[in-house]
Amino acid sequence: MAEDGNAWWQSAVIYEIALVSFQDSNGDGKGDIAGLMSRIEYLSWLGVDAIWLTPIYKSPFRDLGYDISDYCAIDPAFGDLDAFDRLLTALHARDIRLILDLVPNHTADDHAWFVDSSSSRDSAKADWYIWADAAENGGPPNNWMSRFGGSGWEWCEARRQYYYHSFLVEQPDLNWRNQQVREAIADVMRFWLDRGVDGFRVDASAVLIKDQHLRDNPPNQQAHGKPPPQRQTPVFTDDRPETMQCIEFIRSVIDDYPGRLLCGEVQGKTDRIGHFYGTERPRLHLPLNFALLDTRWDALSLQAAIDAYFNALSEHAWPVWVIGGHDKQRIASKLGEPQMRALAMLVMTLRGTPFLYMGDEIGRKRVPIPSASVRDPFEKLVPGYDLCRDPERAPMRWDDSAKGGFTTGKPWLPLGPESMANVTEQRRDDRSILALFRALIAVRREHAALRDGRYQPIRSRDEVLAFARTLDEQKVIVALNIAAEPRKWTCRDGSHLLLSTHLDRPPAPLAHGSILLRGNEGVIIGSGTHDASLDSTSR
Structure with missing residues (x-):
């Protein structure tokens, strides 16, 4: 694979894939590595420079694979390490790089680390997770909430203590104050970097450290109408100053591998995003920026949002623009196709690295998900707020058949009506939005001013x-x-x-x-x- 230097991502177009919903190869209704292999021609034709995969590690898959049982194994539903190595080789042969999701904040509760940690206060990994004694009344140590509703603390009878979970009760948080934990995650990174992956997207990078005094979070004064997890202001659980040290540690690992990318999910308003880049000590190459998704869609609001973002960056920070994701509602449903075309041109011409989510290039809208088919644990635990993520995670439609060219079996989530946008139809239409995305990627590649200007x-x-x-x-x-x-x-x-x-x-x-x-x-x-x-x- 040609080497473009340490800043290849500055000219790249990066395409996020939720593997389970991309292409099934064996009829089990779930996408897999072999399915992705069969679609490399499409990715090359489209012109993307790198793909980012949501977690493909061994997992009970309660939350799209973000509950990991083994960081160094491929889940059997997707394939195995040999299949992964063949995928990486095939992508690199097409000059397409591969970015993996790194999930350093938590594991699944069946991970060997947690099994050991939860067995006894004297176990070898006793301090690898966040444990605390009960409050005087026997209840949770403080008022911290899970993002999936309810208390963030769960009782463990074997230890007679509570453990903290930012997300599902089955996703215990690792203790990043423990140097052994940091080194274990570093070893995970090296395992994949040594295999040749081109970087990582760090999941939940802003919540790696929690307040060591376990101070209660204050109420959110703008909580009206929001789901329960947002009714606190998470000043003691999110974006703590010590978190930057964790990101700097992760960056130090990847810096031993020239030309590898570290991007990450960050939190906070635009004026806070700059500190995720780092100054004296480098942090993320690309803190993901969702301003185009979260801004009112009119010229003056967009102009202001773009200006505010650029003003928040230091001179040497490279911008990044994201227009979709597995946790974000489909922007095409908000804008409609005519303005989705405008967004496509905007993201491909602004200074910075564009990130697309599979299906954005065909103007894919939210897929209706019947209540009986819901898989998203957030929707099950915190219903009624129109925040279900399944409509975005529904499988790709490659054609207008009943199963969309995605599978020969029953898809793990509904694909939506056969009339919804699909790749085959749009590849035949030289004026489709897919044709536009492809043309924009080509124009961006041809004109240095659009990449580097x-x-x-x-x-x-x-x-x-x-x-x-x-x-x-x-x-x-x-x-x-x-x-x-x-x-x-x-x-x-x-x-x-x-x-x-x-x-x-x-x-x-x-x-x-x-x-x-x-x-x-x-x-x-x-x-x-x-x-x-x-x-x-x-x-």
């Missing part, structure tokens, strides 16, 4: 979001009409159209330096030399 804001007016990317003497302008009605966009003479989200305008010079943007249309415009007077506001 500085970001120059242009004042958004009349629901047109606009900015420029500049590199040396190259300048590319992006103009996105967020409105459903036409808007005239004016630019300097000598400009030429590179791409329209409608995919029906051939590349051509723009007459009189202007273009009529149709409703919901975005364009990429080449503009030759750039205006150096704007550099003071560029990023």
Whole structure:
């Protein structure tokens, strides 16, 4: 595989795959490694540079595999280590890198570490998890809550103590104050890095350390209408200062392997994201940023969100933009396909690394999940808040058949109506949103200004979001009409159209330096030399 240097991710397009929902090869209704192998041609055709897999380790699979029984084994439902090695070789042969999910905060309760730790206060791993004595009344040590509802503490009769679980009761939290735990996770990382994986996405990286004094979390003053786990302000369980030391330790391990990526799930508002990069000591290469998902969809709000994010980053921090994920509601359901096209152009042209989630490229919407088919433990434990994640985790639709080309058996989650978007139909349509994503990835690869250029804001007016990317003497302008009605966009003479989200305008010079943007249309415009007077506001 060609080596592009230590910063390959700065020009990469990264594609998240929930393996269980990507492609089944044996008819058991669950995706697997062999199924993914059969779809490498698609990934190469689309043009993505790396894939990130949700956990594929041995697991009882209560929470999409984030409850891990063995960090160094592939779950038999997916394959085995030999199959994984063949997958890695096949991906690298296509110049596609592989990123694994690293889950350092917790294990499954049937992991050998927890079995040992829970057996006795004198066991070899007695201090590997977060244990505490009961309160004076015999109840939990404090008021900390699980993200899946109820107390975060569970009684263990063998130890006559409680253990803490940020998530499911079957997902006990590791004790990151214990150096042996840190070294054990480092060994896990080295196991996979030595096999050739190209990096990790760190799950729940902001919650690795909890308050050592076990102080109660205060109530959330904005809790009205929110589910019970959000009715506290988690100041003593989330984003503790010592957590940064844990991330720095994880980064020190990966830095022994040149050219490997460390990205991570972080928490907090935009103005907090910068500290996950680190300054004196490096932390994450790419703290995942969900601003485009969480912002009101209008030109002024988007302009402000983009500016706030860039302002939160240090000069040398590389930006990242995420438009979907296994825990996030499908953005296509919020925007509809016309504006989903605008989002596609936006994420592929902003300065930074774009992350897609499988199905985003076909404009996949939320799949209706009947109550009897729900698998998401959050929905089962905290129902009634429209936060079920199964609609996003439903299997890919490769065609319009009853089983979607995903499986020959019964899919583990419903695929939704046969009329929903599918890959085969869209590959035949040279103006589909899939064709647009592919074209955008190609244009991004062809124009260095879109990969490496500085970001120059242009004042958004009349629901047109606009900015420029500049590199040396190259300048590319992006103009996105967020409105459903036409808007005239004016630019300097000598400009030429590179791409329209409608995919029906051939590349051509723009007459009189202007273009009529149709409703919901975005364009990429080449503009030759750039205006150096704007550099003071560029990023």
